[in-house]
Amino acid sequence: MSATNEILLINQDKRFRASITPSLQAAGYTVHAATAMRNALSILTTHPVGLIVCDQTLDDIGGLEFLGFIKKDPLRENIPVMFLVPLKDQGRPFKLFELGAVDYLVYPLDSDMLIGRIGEAFRSPSQAPSAEKPETAPSAPNGVTAPAEPPAATPIDISTIGVEVSRDGLLWMPGKIKGFTDQIISVQTSLFGKKGVSLMIRFKQPEGVFVVNGRIDTIVFDDFQKPADIDILIEQDDSWRRTFHWLTHGGDTAPDAAPPGEASQPAPVPGASEIEATIALYPEEEETNEISGEQLQQKAAKKKQSYDIRFYHSIIGKQLDNYRVITLIGAGSMGGVLQGWDVALEREVALKIISFELSSKEEFRELFVKEARVISKLNHPNIAQIYNIGCSSDILYYAMEFVDGLTLKDVIARYRKLSLQKGLAVLITVCKALEVVYQNSIVHRDIKPANIMITHSGAIKLVDFGVAHSRDLKPSGKHLIMGTPLYMSPEQIAGLTLDHRSDMYSLGATFYHVLCGAPPFNAKEINDVLDQHLNASIPPLWKRDSKIPSQLSDVIDKMMAKDPNDRYQSFKVVADEISGLRAKATPNKT
Amino acid sequence: MKNILLVDCNAEVTRTVASLLSDTCKISNRAFGDDFAPGNAGMIILDAQGTIDAPADKISRIRKACAFRAIPIIVIKDGEDLATIERLLSAGATEVLSLDAPAAACRQILQGHLIPNRTPLEKEMAYLTPFIENTVTVLKKMAFVDATFREVYFSDVLRTYGDISGIIGLSGISEGTVAVTFYWDLARKVIANMMKVTEDKINAEYIHDGAGELINMISGSTKKQFKGTPFHFDLSLPTVVVGSGHQLGHPEGSSIAVLIFDVGEQSFVLQVCLKPKKENKEQVGSVQTEAQ
Numbered sequence: 001m002s003a004t005n006e007i008l009l010i011n012q013d014k015r016f017r018a019s020i021t022p023s024l025q026a027a028g029y030t031v032h033a034a035t036a037m038r039n040a041l042s043i044l045t046t047h048p049v050g051l052i053v054c055d056q057t058l059d060d061i062g063g064l065e066f067l068g069f070i071k072k073d074p075l076r077e078n079i080p081v082m083f084l085v086p087l088k089d090q091g092r093p094f095k096l097f098e099l100g101a102v103d104y105l106v107y108p109l110d111s112d113m114l115i116g117r118i119g120e121a122f123r124s125p126s127q128a129p130s131a132e133k134p135e136t137a138p139s140a141p142n143g144v145t146a147p148a149e150p151p152a153a154t155p156i157d158i159s160t161i162g163v164e165v166s167r168d169g170l171l172w173m174p175g176k177i178k179g180f181t182d183q184i185i186s187v188q189t190s191l192f193g194k195k196g197v198s199l200m201i202r203f204k205q206p207e208g209v210f211v212v213n214g215r216i217d218t219i220v221f222d223d224f225q226k227p228a229d230i231d232i233l234i235e236q237d238d239s240w241r242r243t244f245h246w247l248t249h250g251g252d253t254a255p256d257a258a259p260p261g262e263a264s265q266p267a268p269v270p271g272a273s274e275i276e277a278t279i280a281l282y283p284e285e286e287e288t289n290e291i292s293g294e295q296l297q298q299k300a301a302k303k304k305q306s307y308d309i310r311f312y313h314s315i316i317g318k319q320l321d322n323y324r325v326i327t328l329i330g331a332g333s334m335g336g337v338l339q340g341w342d343v344a345l346e347r348e349v350a351l352k353i354i355s356f357e358l359s360s361k362e363e364f365r366e367l368f369v370k371e372a373r374v375i376s377k378l379n380h381p382n383i384a385q386i387y388n389i390g391c392s393s394d395i396l397y398y399a400m401e402f403v404d405g406l407t408l409k410d411v412i413a414r415y416r417k418l419s420l421q422k423g424l425a426v427l428i429t430v431c432k433a434l435e436v437v438y439q440n441s442i443v444h445r446d447i448k449p450a451n452i453m454i455t456h457s458g459a460i461k462l463v464d465f466g467v468a469h470s471r472d473l474k475p476s477g478k479h480l481i482m483g484t485p486l487y488m489s490p491e492q493i494a495g496l497t498l499d500h501r502s503d504m505y506s507l508g509a510t511f512y513h514v515l516c517g518a519p520p521f522n523a524k525e526i527n528d529v530l531d532q533h534l535n536a537s538i539p540p541l542w543k544r545d546s547k548i549p550s551q552l553s554d555v556i557d558k559m560m561a562k563d564p565n566d567r568y569q570s571f572k573v574v575a576d577e578i579s580g581l582r583a584k585a586t587p588n589k590t
Numbered sequence: 591m592k593n594i595l596l597v598d599c600n601a602e603v604t605r606t607v608a609s610l611l612s613d614t615c616k617i618s619n620r621a622f623g624d625d626f627a628p629g630n631a632g633m634i635i636l637d638a639q640g641t642i643d644a645p646a647d648k649i650s651r652i653r654k655a656c657a658f659r660a661i662p663i664i665v666i667k668d669g670e671d672l673a674t675i676e677r678l679l680s681a682g683a684t685e686v687l688s689l690d691a692p693a694a695a696c697r698q699i700l701q702g703h704l705i706p707n708r709t710p711l712e713k714e715m716a717y718l719t720p721f722i723e724n725t726v727t728v729l730k731k732m733a734f735v736d737a738t739f740r741e742v743y744f745s746d747v748l749r750t751y752g753d754i755s756g757i758i759g760l761s762g763i764s765e766g767t768v769a770v771t772f773y774w775d776l777a778r779k780v781i782a783n784m785m786k787v788t789e790d791k792i793n794a795e796y797i798h799d800g801a802g803e804l805i806n807m808i809s810g811s812t813k814k815q816f817k818g819t820p821f822h823f824d825l826s827l828p829t830v831v832v833g834s835g836h837q838l839g840h841p842e843g844s845s846i847a848v849l850i851f852d853v854g855e856q857s858f859v860l861q862v863c864l865k866p867k868k869e870n871k872e873q874v875g876s877v878q879t880e881a882q
Binding site: 034193 | 761836
């Protein structure tokens with residue numbers, strides 16, 4: 001069993017992290033979050049992480065590449081890695097296990113299931129690094145007598161293992177074992193010290209992470225740019241006895257690790273992160289109409305995103321016109337969002353930067369500017385405002401209201417659903433905001449739980465008009481189909497011209513999910529979800545949750561009619577109907 | 591117009607960079623040598639494709655020649671081997687690019703690095719100023735050295751680029767890390783003065799005690815000033831590290847302020863990453879349904 005309860009959760013989705021972290025903390029784990037390899041490695045350097053829970057994509061590289069990197073690192077190869085994958089990638093567990101992952105789970109995650117599986121990962125012995133152990137005896141440290149106890153036939157080859165050393169348990173520096181006895185370890189490390197200073201040495205063993213305490217006995221150095229050789233007098237406790245036994249007996253005493261491929265098979269979970277993510281498709285191009293099975297396209301997209309992330313990082317600590325760039329909030333296929341500070345008006349802003357690929361297309365840049373101008377005219381307290389659009393050093397961006405709070409997606413992840421009263425209240429507010437959007441001839445095109453936020457003060461905000469489109473602007477040439485599969489309207493899927501009734505459909509699908517805790521349609525493949533939007537009847541909401549009044553179920557049903565003409569023709573009408581239902585549903589206060 | 595210094599770049603790299611940036615930058619090319627100096631370069635691009643010399647060593651020397659200035663060092667390297675890239679970043683590279691990367695991506699990344707650094711926010715100066723003042727005071731009182739604060743820039747990665755670093759972890763109401771980093775020539779002078787020995791007498795013990803005490807005193811005196819503010823922190827034990835390129839942990843989403851100080855012709859840096867912990871507010875319970 002691991003000697004640490006610390007988990008490194010690597011996931012780009014801030015909202016996902018925010019939703020899952022409290023459950024893990026409640027289960028007694030310390031959670032460190034990272035979005036990119038660079039900060040993941042930073043955390044691994046400074047904390048005794050016992051398990052890595054990793055998404056398939058990091059900000060800067062792919063999850064598989066990260067896994068491969070970790071498993072080649074002698075200091076970290078024994079940290080078990082659990083993967084989170086979308087439904088459509090379930091065919092890749094063999095590759096994951098081959099690279100050294102101990103388990104995988106499918107999005108969306110049930111927090112109880114995740115905690116259970118994490119518990120198993122902590123309890124289970126992780127993979128032994130190698131079955132073959134060279135029969136080399138460890139050498140004695142500088143000026144130290146030979147080991148008191150002769151090593152077993154198959155000791156660990158110390159040249160292959162790395163350790164980490166620390167003075168305070170916060171900052172850990174890598175080290176290499178040069179020799180050991182039952183009393184002393186000789187370590188080469190950049191962490192400096194002097195005789196008598198206490199140090200901690202962290203070993204990643206197949207059974208988990210073990211921390212051994214000791215004091216510096218001697219220190220030898222020649223060059224201040226190179227690591228020093230330090231002999232550490234070890235505190236004789238159980239942790240050291242087990243570590244010494246491992247060093248001297250190696251794989252002989254390794255626990256009976258199940259072959260990674262035989263790890264318990266996860267049950268498929270409905271829903272997937274990719275069908276909750278905004279996608280962009282090129283309908284005119286042959287083949288690219290196919291939504292699933294576009295592996296090459298996905299790979300190229302991930303590589304493209306890696307460049308985008310590197311670009312977003314390059315402007316952190318810089319200034320674009322009046323906006324100082326503080327940190328990266330998140331990135332999607334269309335662009336990145338960074339937290340900024342408006343020096344003129346002295347307020348926090350979110351800066352949306354378009355991706356390099358879209359930025360390099362003049363047609364898109366023009367459209368981006370035109371549409372931002374239109375959207376900036378939306379003046380409503382429940383709509384995140386665009387403050388300014390600018391181009392600095394050829395970087396096209398817009399500054400918008402910085403909204404700090406929870407999205408409805410976070411709420412679903414944390415509480416499964418909103419109560420009927422709160423759900424209806426939010427729906428009415430969003431309808432009123434969308435009515436303003438509609439009156440300005442704008443189609444949001446990506447209404448979903450992740451784009452409706454509840455701020456710290458409890459206000460509702462409709463956010464991310466990044467793929468919004470003005471009906472008054474006619475893009476020339478190839479246009480993109482955009483949206484999020486779980487909530488896309490049939491006409492959006494078909495690539496037809498959209499109006500506000502497409503947002504009506506997506507809003508219905510969103511609140512179907514918010515009110516009953518499950519989306520109206522779900523399947524393993526995106527194609528199947530889209531097919532259901534096009535052809536399947538909506539499972540009545542009241543059948544999913546008997547507490548939902550049938551009248552409300554009928555309203556959502558009408559919002560999601562296949563034919564836009566059969567839907568409500570304005571959001572105001574929906575808001576009025578829901579207000580009536582809400583009044584009826586409100587318990588009488590006597 | 592920014593100056594871009596190409597180092598050891600072949601014709602293909604020179605041509606590529608010129609095609610990407612020549613409209614906004616002045617580009618010059620030179621070979622690497624012992625006398626390397628960055629001059630007024632706003633960016634250095636090093637060609638490490640198929641190089642026989644160890645590029646990491648060259649990067650370290652270029653980084654040292656930059657004297658802690660925030661000059662981006664872009665390395666052009668074949669392939670995308672992660673271990674190699676990590677090694678080059680540890681040596682001091684800001685970014686590693688391949689000529690195979692899409693031109694539009696390279697252009698944007700390069701342009702991003704060419705944007706001038708931002709100045710600190712008022713709220714950032716509120717916690718940086720005590721660190722600056724205490725660094726100057728501690729150096730003066732303990733090492734009899736006149737240090738002058740030169741400039742600050744912000745980074746999203748906390749790495750040591752120098753020979754000797756004293757590092758201390760911060761926890762409590764605010765959390766983070768503070769690290770002071772010197773190149774050896776200045777470290778030797780400062781530590782010798784602090785320990786009241788001649789420079790030739792300096793050994794591991796003096797280095798450990800000197801660098802550790804320095805960061806402890808800078809952080810400790812600043813901690814006192816922060817009592818009762820959202821920036822208050824507790825100190826862990828100081829750690830002394832030798833060599834450069836060590837990546838240190840820091841709280842997610844926080845900026846790392848790199849404060850550069852001059853001591854005569856030499857420089858050192860204090861890196862400060864301090865993040866007040868946010869209160870965990872619960873929003874869902876109090877939804878405001880109508881616009882206020």
